[in-house]
Amino acid sequence: MNTTKLLFALLFIILISAKANAQVVDNFTDGNFTANPVWAGDSAQFIVNSAFQLQTNNTIAGASYLS
Numbered sequence: 001m002n003t004t005k006l007l008f009a010l011l012f013i014i015l016i017s018a019k020a021n022a023q024v025v026d027n028f029t030d031g032n033f034t035a036n037p038v039w040a041g042d043s044a045q046f047i048v049n050s051a052f053q054l055q056t057n058n059t060i061a062g063a064s065y066l067s
Contacts, residue, residue: 028052033066041066 026037028048033039042065045058056064 026054028054039066 026033026039029052030036031048031052033046033048033054034043042058045056045064046054046066047057049055054066058064
């Protein structure tokens with residue numbers, strides 16, 4: 001592969017990866033984390049507090065998750 005093709009391929013990969021986003025952003029301002037986007041997991045163990053932050057609402061030590 002010549003240098004021009006290699007540089008073009010590298011530039012293409014960089015540009016495509018810059019647009020790819022694997023993270024989900026939810027600011028919880030609607031007070032509902034069970035819709036838009038839908039979160040799965042131990043939803044009964046979480047609440048959205050008055051500052052619109054997601055926090056655990058479990059009084060028993062253990063593992064809780066959302067995905």
